[in-house]
Amino acid sequence: MNDKILLQVNGLSKHFGGLAAVQNVSFNIRQGEIVSLIGPNGAGKTTVFNLLSGVYHPDSGSILLDGDDLTGKRPFEVCQKGIGRTFQIMQPFPHMTVLENIVTSSLFGRVPKISMRQAEKEAVELCKLVGLGDKQNTFPRNLTTPGQKRIEIARALAVKPKLLLLDEVMSGLTPTETIEAIKLVRHLRDKGTTIFLIEHVMKVVMGISDRVFVVHHGEKIAEGTCAEVANDPKVIKAYLGEHIEDSEESTC
Amino acid sequence: MIFFYPKLVDSYFLHLTIATFLAMILASSWDILARTGQVSVGQAGLFGIGAYTSALLYQWIHLHPILGILAGAIVAVIAAVGIGYLTLRLRGIYFSITTIAFAEALAVIWLMIPDITGGAMGVSTPPLFGGNRELAYYLVLAILVLVIFVVWLIEKSRLNFAFTAIRENEDVANVMGINPTRYKVLAFMISAFFTGLAGGFYSHYNTYIIPYEVFSLNVSIACLVMPIFGGLYTILGPIIGTILIKAIEEYLRVTFSYGHQIAYGLILVVVVLFMPDGLIGLWKKRILPLFSKKEIGEG
Numbered sequence: 001m002n003d004k005i006l007l008q009v010n011g012l013s014k015h016f017g018g019l020a021a022v023q024n025v026s027f028n029i030r031q032g033e034i035v036s037l038i039g040p041n042g043a044g045k046t047t048v049f050n051l052l053s054g055v056y057h058p059d060s061g062s063i064l065l066d067g068d069d070l071t072g073k074r075p076f077e078v079c080q081k082g083i084g085r086t087f088q089i090m091q092p093f094p095h096m097t098v099l100e101n102i103v104t105s106s107l108f109g110r111v112p113k114i115s116m117r118q119a120e121k122e123a124v125e126l127c128k129l130v131g132l133g134d135k136q137n138t139f140p141r142n143l144t145t146p147g148q149k150r151i152e153i154a155r156a157l158a159v160k161p162k163l164l165l166l167d168e169v170m171s172g173l174t175p176t177e178t179i180e181a182i183k184l185v186r187h188l189r190d191k192g193t194t195i196f197l198i199e200h201v202m203k204v205v206m207g208i209s210d211r212v213f214v215v216h217h218g219e220k221i222a223e224g225t226c227a228e229v230a231n232d233p234k235v236i237k238a239y240l241g242e243h244i245e246d247s248e249e250s251t252c
Numbered sequence: 253m254i255f256f257y258p259k260l261v262d263s264y265f266l267h268l269t270i271a272t273f274l275a276m277i278l279a280s281s282w283d284i285l286a287r288t289g290q291v292s293v294g295q296a297g298l299f300g301i302g303a304y305t306s307a308l309l310y311q312w313i314h315l316h317p318i319l320g321i322l323a324g325a326i327v328a329v330i331a332a333v334g335i336g337y338l339t340l341r342l343r344g345i346y347f348s349i350t351t352i353a354f355a356e357a358l359a360v361i362w363l364m365i366p367d368i369t370g371g372a373m374g375v376s377t378p379p380l381f382g383g384n385r386e387l388a389y390y391l392v393l394a395i396l397v398l399v400i401f402v403v404w405l406i407e408k409s410r411l412n413f414a415f416t417a418i419r420e421n422e423d424v425a426n427v428m429g430i431n432p433t434r435y436k437v438l439a440f441m442i443s444a445f446f447t448g449l450a451g452g453f454y455s456h457y458n459t460y461i462i463p464y465e466v467f468s469l470n471v472s473i474a475c476l477v478m479p480i481f482g483g484l485y486t487i488l489g490p491i492i493g494t495i496l497i498k499a500i501e502e503y504l505r506v507t508f509s510y511g512h513q514i515a516y517g518l519i520l521v522v523v524v525l526f527m528p529d530g531l532i533g534l535w536k537k538r539i540l541p542l543f544s545k546k547e548i549g550e551g
Contacts, residue, residue, distance in 0.1 A: 053427055079429040087427075093420040104413040109429030116410060159429055 004031040006194050007052075007163055012061035014047055021047040023218040024061070029163070034185065034195045036205045038229075039215040040238060045198045046088060048215070049165050052196075053085045054078035066162055080111045084161030086152035088168045088198075092140035099123055099136040102154045109159025119158075126154040130184065146177045157188070164188065166197040170204045182208055206230075214238065254393065258386040266385050270457065272498040273392045274450055278471075279478035279490035280399045281446035284406065286476075287485050288432075288439045289419030290340065294351025296471035297335075297358050298328040298444045302451025303466045304362070307375040310456075317380055318391075321452030328448025329441050336437035343422065352469070359467035374462035377455060388457050395453065399446045403487050406442075415439060416485075447475075470513070477516045481523050483532025492531055 007029040014022040022044045029035050037045050050056045052063060054075040063070040068081050084105075092101050099120070106119035106126075114122070127136050130150040132143075140148055149169050156164055170181050178201065185208055189195055199205045205212060205226065212229045214222040216238040222229050229235055258266055278295065285292050305327045306320030315323065339350040362369045369375070381387040406412055414435045417425035422432050455461045465471075474497075482493020497519070504511030527534045 055423070055427065074431075075423075075426040076429045076431045079427055085427055087424070091421055091424045093417055093424070095420060096416060100413070100416075104417045104425075104430075105428045107410045107413055108417075108425075119410075155428060 005029070006031045006033075006066055007196070008062075008064040009052075010062045010064075012048070012051055012063065013059045014051055014056055015059055020218050022051065022058075022215075025215065025218070025220045026061075027213055027220065027223065029194060029196055031194055032189065032192065033210045034189050034197070034208050036209040036212045037196065037198045037215065038200075038202075038205055038212060043215045043238075044218040045215060046167060047218075049085060049167055049198060052078075052165060053083055076108070079109045079159055079161075082159075082162035083165060084109065084156035084159045084163075085165035086149070086156050086167055086169055090145070090148040090152055092148055092151045092155075094140060097137050097139055098132055098143070098151055099127060101140065101151055102126055102158050105155040105158035109161075123154075123158060126157055129157070129187075130154045131180070145172050146174075146181075149173070149181075153184070157193070161193065163194045163196060166195065166199075168198050168200060170199055170201050178204060258389050263385060266389060268498070268502060270385070270389055270392050272494060273389075273396045274454060274457075275474065275478060275498055276491050276494045277392070277396050277399050277446055277450045278475045279482070279494045280396075280403055280487075281443045281450070282475040283479040283484060283486075283490045284403060284446075285436075285439045285443040286479065287406075287412075287415040287419060288436045289344075289422070290436055290440070291344075291348045291476065292351045292440075292443070293348045293469075293472050293476065294353070294355040295443075295447050295475040296467050296469065297351070297355035298332060298447040299451040299454070299471050299475075300355070300358055300362075300461075300463070300466035301328045301331050302448030303455035303461050304369065304375065304451075305448075306452035307377050307455040307461055308369070310377045311375055317377070317452075317456040321449055321456065324452030324455075325445045325448035328444040328451065332440045332444030333437060336440040337433070340433055340436040340440060352472070355467050355469070355472055359463045362463040362467065369463070372462065372464070374460060374465075375455070376460045379459050380453075380456040388453075392453055392457075395446070395449050400487060400491075402442065402446075407487065411435070411438075473516060477520055479530075481519050481530055483530030486532050489530050489532045496531070 005028045010026050012022055012025045013020070025048065037048060039045050047056065051058050054070065054073050054077065057072050065081055065083060070078050070081060073081070093104070096104065102123040103119050106114065106122050107116070124136065127133050130153050132147065132150050132154065135143060135147065140151055143151070153166070153169060170178050173181060182204060185195060209226055211224060212226055213220055214229055214235050221234045221238060222232045257269065261269070278299065282292060282295055302324035305324035306317065309315040309320045309323055310317065335354055339347055342350060363371055366372070414430050417428065417430055418432050418435055426432055451466065478493040478497050479490040480493070481497060482491065483489030500515050501512035504515055523530060529537070
């Protein structure tokens with residue numbers, strides 16, 4: 001890991017009517033890091049991802065990726081600038097084969113554009129990488145949940161992102177599948193992709209994260225290594241409530 | 253065979269064939285836009301623009317019909333860009349409603365400025381190629397071949413991926429680097445070009461156009477019934493759908509006035525409810541398996 005800051009987020013806020021989904025959130029992610037974003041349900045994690053990927057425009061604050069200002073950019077522009085993302089609820093294109101799903105992403109997410117042949121070649125490699133090598137020509141509906149998650153990951157990777165946003169890719173997986181998925185994430189990082197993930201499965205978070213951000217009620221309440229965050233009284237309070245007797249069990 | 257066709261049939265049949273080819277062009281070009289998930293119910297607007305542009309250019313400056321037809325198509329594309337950027341950010345039903353309004357508004361505007369447009373009296377032009385139906389046949393055939401070629405090119409290119417992705421899930425397509433508005437406008441432009449060509453051809457071939465006819469909802473509905481019946485997002489679907497619908501229409505026209513409009517309605521209902529992939533889908537899903545099973549059984 002080096003110290004180059006890849007993603008710089010400053011004072012990000014987003015309101016939905018009277019609800020402050022994200023309030024004044026700032027953080028940095030360094031090149032080559034694996035960073036997790038955790039927090040109780042409804043804390044604003046996915047909103048942060050939606051702001052980063054341009055699905056929502058922030059009310060205030062700024063997003064800088066590798067020197068490019070992404071604030072207020074539309075999703076396809078953000079994608080072409082180098083942020084790939086998966087969705088919490090898997091959304092493959094149902095009438096395209098697995099390979100076509102990934103080719104689509106390769107064709108349009110890349111700058112400069114690549115040829116159809118090149119896109120197909122890369123998609124085939126990605127299929128193998130995420131473990132869908134033998135499922136290329138099936139339709140997404142014939143795949144299991146983890147299979148569909150693999151499509152999501154492959155599609156996000158197909159744009160050759162500088163930063164990969166993974167929204168709960170491990171939830172709903174069996175322990176064996178989870179281990180596979182963790183291996184995959186580590187492998188991706190080793191190949192140079194910076195990874196920012198939302199995760200509920202604490203074993204996963206603690207296992208792979210270099211750093212962890214904790215959000216609660218739309219605000220960032222803690223940041224640090226797994227151990228630092230797990231012992232932070234504010235984090236424990238957010239997860240377990242005010243009156244805690246057995247805080248030692250902690251969130252991990 | 254398709255080249256010697258005019259020598260083989262009588263004038264009535266030739267006319268029928270030309271009308272069918274014209275409808276195929278409209279059906280195929282509607283399907284191009286449909287590939288992005290947008291249902292246009294205002295193709296009559298583009299058709300009318302194409303028709304009036306070439307007819308009026310002939311009336312004003314005696315522009316050669318071929319050039320006039322081309323000019324009509326270009327004006328239709330310009331209209332599509334304008335309408336597209338305004339409305340293609342809208343999704344689904346809202347875009348459809350806007351396109352109806354566009355065609356209907358044009359009809360009203362046309363009646364309001366009769367000095368320019370000829371108003372309710374319409375515009376007349378001399379017969380295309382001096383009334384030579386054979387040449388008219390070759391012209392409409394050329395346009396049809398061109399539209400089919402363009403659809404084929406789209407299917408082979410990256411556009412197919414963009415169009416399909418936008419149709420299946422616009423938000424996801426967007427996050428994957430596809431600018432939905434841009435590709436929808438592009439599809440609308442291609443669609444408008446061929447619809448405009450068809451309009452221009454119609455005005456010269458028919459020698460006479462009136463706003464009620466070229467801007468009418470009937471034209472817009474015809475554009476969408478044929479591909480839906482035949483099978484959406486395919487090259488053959490709009491072609492087959494048009495042949496069958498034109499046959500039904502011609503039969504009903506002589507036996508039961510306005511019967512073809514009832515037929516349109518019935519076909520739409522039946523197709524949407526029971527065969528959403530149209531005749532092509534029915535063939536692939538129900539008919540082909542019958543044969544392949546038989547083969548397995550025999551083998």
